[in-house]
Each structure stands twice: as C-alpha cells, then as structure tokens.
Amino acid sequence: MSKILVTGASGVLGKKTLQRLLDRRPASDLVGLVRDPAKAQDLAELGVEPRTGDYLDPESLRKAFVGIDKLMLVPTHAFTDRRTAHANVIDAAVGAGVQHVVYAPIIRDEGSTFSMKEITAEDEFTQAKLAASGLAYTLAEHPPFLDVITPYMGADPYENGVRVPAGDGRFAAASRDDLAAAQAAILTEEGHEGKTYRLTGGPSVSFAEMAEILSAIHGSAVPYVPVSDEEYLDAMRTVGFPDFAVEFVLTWVRGMNAGEWEAKGKDLETLIGHSPTTTAEFLRAEYATR
Secondary structure (H helix, E strand, O other): OOOEEEOOOOOHHHHHHHHHHOOOOOHHHEEEEEOOHHHHHHHHHOOOEEEEOOOOOHHHHHHHOOOOOEEEEOOOOOOOOHHHHHHHHHHHHHHHOOOEEEEOOEOOOOOOOOOOOOOHHHHHHHHHHHHHHOOEEEEEEEOOEHHHOHHHHOOOHHHHOEEEEOOOOOEOOEOHHHHHHHHHHHHHOOOOOOOEEEOOOOOOEOHHHHHHHHHHHHOOOOOEEEEOHHHHHHHHHHOOOOHHHHHHHHHHHHHHHOOOOOOOOOHHHHHHOOOOOOHHHHHHHHHOOO
16 A cells, blocks of 8 residues: 655644545555654554654655655645745655645635735745646645634624624635545545645635524524724734734635635535535534534
C-alpha cells in the first residue's frame, strides 16, 4: 500500500483528514506531519505515524517525505510566510519522489475581482508552483468553514440579532468534517489527478436567511440587523477576535455578502457519498439548547 502524508496534522482540518483516512486505509499507511509530536499523541495512539517537520525548515520536510506517495498540503495559517512555506513543501515533495499532491485553496471564480489579503495571492502562487513542479496534483477548493461561522453573526444573536454589514448574497459554507471526508476520498481513490473540485456545501443561504433559521429554532423572531463596517469591526473585537484578525473577518463577510461562495455543482456530495451538513442542520445543533 502507498503511504499518505497529511501536513498540519495537529490542526483541526489536518487531524480530521487523517481521522477520515482511517475509515479507508490502515493506520500503517498514514503519516501526519507536525512541528510538535506531543500535539499528535492522539493520532499516534491510533497507529498514525507522526513525523516532525516545519514548513519553514526544508531539510525537515525532505526527511519527513521519504517514502511518501501521496501528500495533502493543508495551507498554513494566514499572517505567516505562506508562499515560502508552501514552496518548501512542494520542493520537498518533488525531491522525495511524491507522486500526487492535494492542495486546498479558497474557492475563487475565474474572473472574480474579489481578493482576500493573506489568502488570494498566496493561493495563486501555490497553484502556479504546483503547475510548474511536474507533480500530479488535485485542487480541493474550500468555501468558508461552517463550523466557525457562528461568531461572524455577532455575540448572542438570540439577544442581539444577526448583526453583519448589509448584503443579500448567498454562500454555501461546508463543515470541516465534510471537507476532510472529501479530501480522504481524493487521497485514496484513483482518477483525481489533474482535477479541481469546488467543495461548497448547500443549499446556499444569506445572513438574513440565517436569522430566519435561528428564528425557527428559537421559536421567536431573531432579527437581521445590517450594521456599518466600523460597528462590525468593534463587535468582532468584543467576541474575541484580535485586532490583526478583525479586518480579515470583515473580508470574509464581504465575500459572503457578494455571493462569492454560492453553491455550484455537487462535488462535495459526490466525493463524500451523501448530502453535506447544511447550515440549518449546523445551526440547529449549535443553538437548539441555548
């Protein structure tokens, strides 16, 4: 059996991908790349091999990728040197003889003028680097994560309403568990090389429609309250986002309001073999007992 390595194995998406891979492959086929093996002890207990490597330490990556056939490149965090980090991973994969790389950029329609600082240019750089590398690769394009979307609505929407900048665009967020399952499918099945998958959830919703969903869950009206950008930034600081991240969150909301991640096609459903978790299902589970 071929060896599969997932980078960022101590992070949420990397760890979930390895957990989903365990449904498809024996643990002996799986490797998780971590900077600190102590943070992957739970995976090691399941039989997944932790290998130590740092995106910014090329030699550590070359050692970690020895014997690896397929590699999942989980993007490193924004506000870091993502270009260097991703380039190092790709160069090390080439040097180690990796056969297939899966990368997860953020969805962006061809011709879109929407751009996210710390994300869009770095994704474009990484895709160009992969295209020039000679590696077989697959793009598993992500929408916003469904399971981190609740803070975007502001603190306590039952009490305060859904308070976001105005916009009527719809978006199709997807849970990280569903995205991990799709990535596991790509890494273990044949025929995905050279393809791009748009992993939107569905159905698409607007923030106003999220308020309607919460109203049905709560049994009383949860208003949709458009606010100014300045008020929204202050609110994000109140719910705990650090100053360097509040503009980043606002950019996500602007993209959602513009319909940047509206559902198109059923790539996610096809890859995971069932309908992905919907926004309504997620909110029902998240808010039913509040």
